[in-house]
Amino acid sequence: MTSKYRVEYALKSHRRDQFIEWIKGLLAVPFVLLSQPAAAYENDQDSVARAVEVAQVRLANIMRDVELLVEDHTQLMGLVKNCGPKLITFDGDLTLYDDGESLRPGDPIIARIIQLLINGIHVAIVTAAGYTEAEGYHRRLSGLLNVIKAEISSWTSGHHNFAVMGGESQYLFVFDSTEQFLLRKVPRYEWELEAMKKWTDSDVKTVLDAAEEALNECISNLNMAAVVLRKDRAVGIVQTSTEPARRLTREQLEETVLVTQQRIEMTNPKIPFCAFNG
Numbered sequence: 001m002t003s004k005y006r007v008e009y010a011l012k013s014h015r016r017d018q019f020i021e022w023i024k025g026l027l028a029v030p031f032v033l034l035s036q037p038a039a040a041y042e043n044d045q046d047s048v049a050r051a052v053e054v055a056q057v058r059l060a061n062i063m064r065d066v067e068l069l070v071e072d073h074t075q076l077m078g079l080v081k082n083c084g085p086k087l088i089t090f091d092g093d094l095t096l097y098d099d100g101e102s103l104r105p106g107d108p109i110i111a112r113i114i115q116l117l118i119n120g121i122h123v124a125i126v127t128a129a130g131y132t133e134a135e136g137y138h139r140r141l142s143g144l145l146n147v148i149k150a151e152i153s154s155w156t157s158g159h160h161n162f163a164v165m166g167g168e169s170q171y172l173f174v175f176d177s178t179e180q181f182l183l184r185k186v187p188r189y190e191w192e193l194e195a196m197k198k199w200t201d202s203d204v205k206t207v208l209d210a211a212e213e214a215l216n217e218c219i220s221n222l223n224m225a226a227v228v229l230r231k232d233r234a235v236g237i238v239q240t241s242t243e244p245a246r247r248l249t250r251e252q253l254e255e256t257v258l259v260t261q262q263r264i265e266m267t268n269p270k271i272p273f274c275a276f277n278g
Contacts, residue, residue, distance in 0.1 A: 085121055092127035092140060103143035110144050114151065122161040128276070130167030130234045137164050137173060138181035145182040148175060168274050170233045203270045204233065211235045211275070214263035218256040224248055253277040 093099045096109055103110065116123050131137055138145060141164070148162060162175040164183060172191050176184035189197075212235045215228050225241035226248060237256070239248050254277055261275035 087122040087124065088116060089124045089126045092125055092129060096125070097140070102140040105143045105146070107143055110147055113144060114147060117148070117161055118155060120161065122163070124163045124165055126165045126169075128166075128168050130170060130231050132167075132171060132232060134173055134179065134181040134183035134185060137166060137183055145175065149177050149182055152177060167231075167233055199271045206267055207264055207269050207271060207273050208233075208235050210264045210267045210269075211260050211273075214260040215256065218252075218259055222252045222255065224252055224256075250277075 090096050090113075093101075097103050097107070113123055125137075125141065129136065129140065160175065164173040165171070166173070172186040172188075173183040174186060175182060208230065212228055212230055215235065215237050218224065219226050219228070219237065224237070225243075225246040226237040226239050229236055229238050237248075241247070257275050257277045264273055264275065
């Protein structure tokens with residue numbers, strides 16, 4: 001059965017990519033706007049035939065538009081290939097390494113990232129992991145960071161092109177071979193967008209307070225073996241039991257996301273936020 005979280009995710013505005021949202025909207029038309037209870041057509045086979053025909057025509061038109069978009073995208077990619085990329089970003093968990101794990105020496109992706117850096121391309125790890133200090137990121141990325149340090153003596157450039165953006169764009173670190181954990185924290189004022197500079201501590205506190213309250217209620221109402229963990233710019237839940245019967249289920253987590261998101265929206269937040277299960 002499709003969970004409520006998945007249904008709402010498919011219908012709500014995509015927070016990070018409006019192009020994806022637009023495609024979703026196009027594809028949803030034949031299946032949502034033309035859907036009717038079966039009883040409405042039981043005694044009218046002509047209506048069924050007409051609805052099917054219209055749906056097929058609309059779907060064909062939509063797919064034609066998608067094909068044109070793909071063609072345009074192909075031309076754009078050709079332009080990118082001619083110009084060359086300047087920045088390539090990677091997620092951490094479930095992209096560079098398994099969930100909760102870290103980059104280990106010998107992982108195949110390390111050599112590829114190193115080659116990008118040698119070629120003068122900026123590489124950034126953009127992760128939700130919200131460590132406020134470099135040690136946490138070094139623990140997850142030490143396999144890569146140690147290789148960069150070992151090889152930079154033979155590079156003419158590139159080692160300054162590696163960065164880590166953590167905590168959903170809250171903390172920025174850049175590679176620095178002189179630092180104990182090989183990453184130097186960049187002060188927020190050096191990289192914040194103008195819009196971000198207008199955020200106040202009060203605005204942040206309002207969002208986190210609402211989220212924390214919702215999370216505590218979900219733990220109680222859904223009987224979850226978890227505790228709330230609040231950080232400087234984030235709040236979440238951490239599982240407290242290793243017993244299989246008490247493991248957090250996907251349905252519990254998805255419901256918690258929806259409740260928390262709704263509770264924050266009710267406060268009319270003045271800053272953007274991201275509620276997610278991941």
